[in-house]
Amino acid sequence: xxxxxxxPPRRTAAAWVGSGIRDxxxxxxxxxxxxxxxxxxxxxxxxxxxxxxxxLAIAAAWRAELPAxxxxxxxxxxxxxxxxxxxxxxxxxxxxxxxxFVALRDSLMPFAIAANSVPILAFAPIxxxxxxIANPLSKAMIAAVLCxxxxxxxxxxxxxxxxxxxxxxxxxxxxxxxxxxxxVRVPNALPFVFTALRLATTLATIGAVVGEYFGAPKxxxxxxxxxxxxxxxxxNAWAAxxxxxxxxxxxxxxxxLLERLVMPWYTAQAQET
Amino acid sequence: MTGxxxxxxxxxxxxxxxxxxxxxxxxxxxxxxxxxxxxxxxxPSGCGKSTxxxxxxxxxxxxxxxxxxxxxxxxxxxxxxxxGMVFQVPVLFDWRTVQKNVELPLExxxxxxxxxxxxxxxxxxxxxxxxxxxxxxxxxxxxxxQRVAIARALALDPAILLMDEPFGALDEMTRERMNLxxxxxxxxxxxxxxxxxxxxxEAVFLSTRVAVMSARPGRITHMVEVDLPRERNVxxxxxxxxxxxxxEVREALRAGxxxxxDGGPESGxxxxxxxxxxxxxxxx
Numbered sequence: 001x002x003x004x005x006x007x008p009p010r011r012t013a014a015a016w017v018g019s020g021i022r023d024x025x026x027x028x029x030x031x032x033x034x035x036x037x038x039x040x041x042x043x044x045x046x047x048x049x050x051x052x053x054x055x056l057a058i059a060a061a062w063r064a065e066l067p068a069x070x071x072x073x074x075x076x077x078x079x080x081x082x083x084x085x086x087x088x089x090x091x092x093x094x095x096x097x098x099x100x101f102v103a104l105r106d107s108l109m110p111f112a113i114a115a116n117s118v119p120i121l122a123f124a125p126i127x128x129x130x131x132x133i134a135n136p137l138s139k140a141m142i143a144a145v146l147c148x149x150x151x152x153x154x155x156x157x158x159x160x161x162x163x164x165x166x167x168x169x170x171x172x173x174x175x176x177x178x179x180x181x182x183x184v185r186v187p188n189a190l191p192f193v194f195t196a197l198r199l200a201t202t203l204a205t206i207g208a209v210v211g212e213y214f215g216a217p218k219x220x221x222x223x224x225x226x227x228x229x230x231x232x233x234x235x236n237a238w239a240a241x242x243x244x245x246x247x248x249x250x251x252x253x254x255x256x257l258l259e260r261l262v263m264p265w266y267t268a269q270a271q272e273t
Numbered sequence: 274m275t276g277x278x279x280x281x282x283x284x285x286x287x288x289x290x291x292x293x294x295x296x297x298x299x300x301x302x303x304x305x306x307x308x309x310x311x312x313x314x315x316x317p318s319g320c321g322k323s324t325x326x327x328x329x330x331x332x333x334x335x336x337x338x339x340x341x342x343x344x345x346x347x348x349x350x351x352x353x354x355x356x357g358m359v360f361q362v363p364v365l366f367d368w369r370t371v372q373k374n375v376e377l378p379l380e381x382x383x384x385x386x387x388x389x390x391x392x393x394x395x396x397x398x399x400x401x402x403x404x405x406x407x408x409x410x411x412x413x414x415x416x417x418x419q420r421v422a423i424a425r426a427l428a429l430d431p432a433i434l435l436m437d438e439p440f441g442a443l444d445e446m447t448r449e450r451m452n453l454x455x456x457x458x459x460x461x462x463x464x465x466x467x468x469x470x471x472x473x474x475e476a477v478f479l480s481t482r483v484a485v486m487s488a489r490p491g492r493i494t495h496m497v498e499v500d501l502p503r504e505r506n507v508x509x510x511x512x513x514x515x516x517x518x519x520x521e522v523r524e525a526l527r528a529g530x531x532x533x534x535d536g537g538p539e540s541g542x543x544x545x546x547x548x549x550x551x552x553x554x555x556x557x
Contacts, residue, residue, distance in 0.1 A: 108334075127542040165360040168332050173352055173381045183377070187368040265368045269411050 053235040061235035062242065068223065073243050078219040079136045079208040080247065084144025088200055091148045092193065095155025099185070109156065116149040124211045134213040139222075143207035147200035154196035158189025191266050194259045201251035209244050277344060279432060279465045280306040280329055285303065286490070287324055297490035298324045302338065304493065312464045312482045313476035317530065321491025322469045323437050330356050330435045331510045341452060343432055347506060350432075354382060357426030357464075361438040363418040365410035365425075372397065372406040382429065389544065395555030396424035416447040420454065427462060436468045439553060440475070449510075452478055456505055473526070477501075477518045484521060487529025495525035537553075545552060 035055045041047065042054035049057065062069070098104045098112075124142050131138035162184055170180045212222020222242050228237035260267050285302040298321040306312050314322040327333045329340060331347040342350035343439055350356065350436050355557055365374050375393040384392070384492045397403050400420040410418055426434055452475060470476050477499055478481045485495040501509060507522055509515055 163362065163364060165362050166366075168327075169358060170362050170381075171332055172330055172351065172356050172435075173378050174354060177383045179381055183380075183541045184366070187366065190368075192363070240279065263368065265409060269367060272412070 016217040035260065049243075050232050050234045053173070053238055057235045058238045059244065065239055068219075069221075069240055069243055072224045073219045073247065074207055075136070075217070075219050076212065076244070077221075077247055079139040079211075080143055080204045080241055080251070082136065082140035083208060084147060084200060084204045086140060087147030087204065088151050088197065090144065091151025091196070091200075092155050094148070095152045095159065095194050098152065099156045099159035100239060103162075105156065108246035109153070112149050112153055116153060120145050121207065121210055124207075124214045127211065128215050134217050134256075139208045139211035139216065139220075142211040143204035146203040146207040150199050150203070151193070151196040154192040158192030159185045161192075162188050187263075190263050194255065194263070197255045197258075198252055201255055202248055205244060205248040205251065277308075278305045278341075279308050279310070279343060280467070281339075281341040282329070283339050283341075285325075285328060285330060285335045285340060287321065287333070288336045299335075300326070300490035300492055302491075302493060306467065308464060308465055309463055311468065311479055311481045313468045313470055313480040314486060315470055315473065315483055316478045316486030316491070316526065318471075319491075320486040320488040322486055324467050324484075325491065326435050326437055326467060329433075330358060331473050354378070354429050355432040357429065357431035357434045358424045359419070359422050359434065359436045361441045362409070363415075363422040365418055365421055367410055369410075370406065370422050371402065371408050371410065371413070374410065374421055375428055377425060383551065384498045392428055393424075396428050397421075399427065399461065400424045400454070414447075415443055416451055417441065417541060419451065423455070423458065427458070427464070430462075430464075432465060434464050434466045436466065438469050438471065441471060444497050448472075448475065453506070455479065473519055473522050474510070477504060477515060483522055483526040485529065487526075492529075494529040495522075497522050497525060555557075 033058075039054045039056060042052060042057075047054075053061075094108075098108050121142070123145070127142050128138045131141055138227070166184050166188075167180065170184060175183075209222045209225075211225055212220045216223045218224075221244050223238045224240045225244075228234065228240065281320070282302050282304040283298060285304075286297065288297050302325060304312075312329045314325060316322050324333065328335050329342070329347065331340070331351040334348075340347040343353075343355055351392060353409045363372075364378070369377065372393050374392070376394050379392055381388040394403065394406065398405055400423055402417060402420055402424065405413060405417065409422065410530070413421065422436075422439070428528040440451045443451060453535045455466075456479060466479075468476070477497075480499050483497040483499060486492060486495060497518065501512065501514055
């Protein structure tokens with residue numbers, strides 16, 4: 001009756017790196033081509049520096065301004081991480097409570113979903129006013145509020161979207177509510193939460209940097225961009241924007257990595273089926 | 274097969290309150306199941322057979338009547354982990370290996386690690402899936418997943434195995450093989466089985482007794498004693514007595530239908546909870 005199924009493949013480190021290169025190569029080629037076209041357009045059409053600097057000019061500015069940019073990046077990353085920490089923790093806690101208590105679910109979820117479609121960035125000046133322009137917490141709180149709703153909503157969805165038969169199964173074992181939570185609801189919610197986390201890294205980066213546009217200490221990426229534009233050193237502004245992009249992408253990749261560590265079954269299934 | 278009954282239902286009824294008014298899913302159910310019995314519940318959609326199974330398993334409580342399992346109320350029996358349940362969907366958890374899925378009930382009752390592993394391995398051997406212990410559920414076929422679910426249901430050595438259309442989503446060939454497999458397991462474990470099905474041949478082939486139900490309100494209209502030899506195999510399906518019994522069950526089902534014909538729309542009145550994919554078109 002049993003049919004021999006091949007053992008799940010165990011990938012060696014070399015194979016992993018190899019497939020990594022294969023997976024990323026097309027994207028890398030396209031990106032390099034994009035940069036080349038950009039430079040070409042700037043040179044051929046003699047685009048003014050303050051309209052659009054070419055990648056080479058941006059790279060030069062990047063090298064010249066590295067110490068200042070690095071200091072600004074450190075400051076902004078601190079805000080982002082603080083905001084992510086606050087927003088994600090609060091979002092997961094609120095999600096757990098909301099999923100647990102039906103009364104909360106009925107009263108809070110519509111509000112949360114509505115709040116999620118409000119342009120929270122519009123509140124940035126208000127947060128600066130509340131927490132102080134010079135206080136990193138003002139930007140961290142914008143980032144936190146931006147992350148909070150998607151994380152909360154996805155946590156609730158993940159915790160409650162359990163197969164009814166799974167709950168009946170646990171009931172037939174006379175499992176306690178805590179057991180059901182631990183062994184069924186939490187693992188079921190993980191993919192939902194990680195989807196929200198990926199989004200949260202992007203939102204937190206946007207929140208912090210845009211928050212800084214409305215006022216922040218000089219040593220911050222947002223202010224660096226704003227003042228560079230003010231002095232028409234546009235390539236410096238672009239160099240700072242490259243840093244914000246790198247922050248966003250790095251955080252996103254860190255979440256993807258964490259996802260693979262925390263729920264290997266999920267990534268494996270996505271690859272195999 | 275004598276002695277105190279494993280399951281005894283007396284005057285059981287179930288009324289569901291709904292927006293469109295209350296629905297009598299079950300009424301006047303009396304049923305006695307002896308140790309080692311294999312009882313199938315068969316009937317049209319909405320006859321409450323799944324509800325009845327869930328009442329026996331204390332997943333829902335009856336509106337009236339009593340359910341006694343192993344001489345105690347069903348609720349007590351559930352707390353004592355007297356039940357093993359198998360649903361139409363296998364309900365295996367992708368974050369666990371096949372082995373760990375079978376260990377789940379043992380983890381819940383807090384058995385020590387080595388005991389869990391040994392018991393789960395024995396159960397996987399029983400359903401002949403030992404080579405797949407380290408696989409993930411999604412790597413197995415539907416029939417194999419359902420065998421893992423059976424292994425898990427048997428892990429606590431339950432007094433009763435409650436099965437809710439466990440092979441309903443499988444193709445006919447796999448279903449027939451699973452029937453043989455289940456009989457072999459039943460024979461080896463000597464457990465009592467209550468089996469909900471839509472399939473007349475399946476009910477006759479597997480059971481010692483078939484409870485034929487009618488809809489609205491759900492009642493047991495006939496008990497068909499299956500007096501086929503206990504040892505059943507592929508030849509059983511070709512025996513004259515087998516065909517007679519299939520006919521008997523089919524006629525009993527027809528007798529319970531409303532005269533207008535097809536038994537009305539598929540409302541699923543008495544069938545709560547799990548989303549089910551019905552395998553219609555009863556063959557045989």
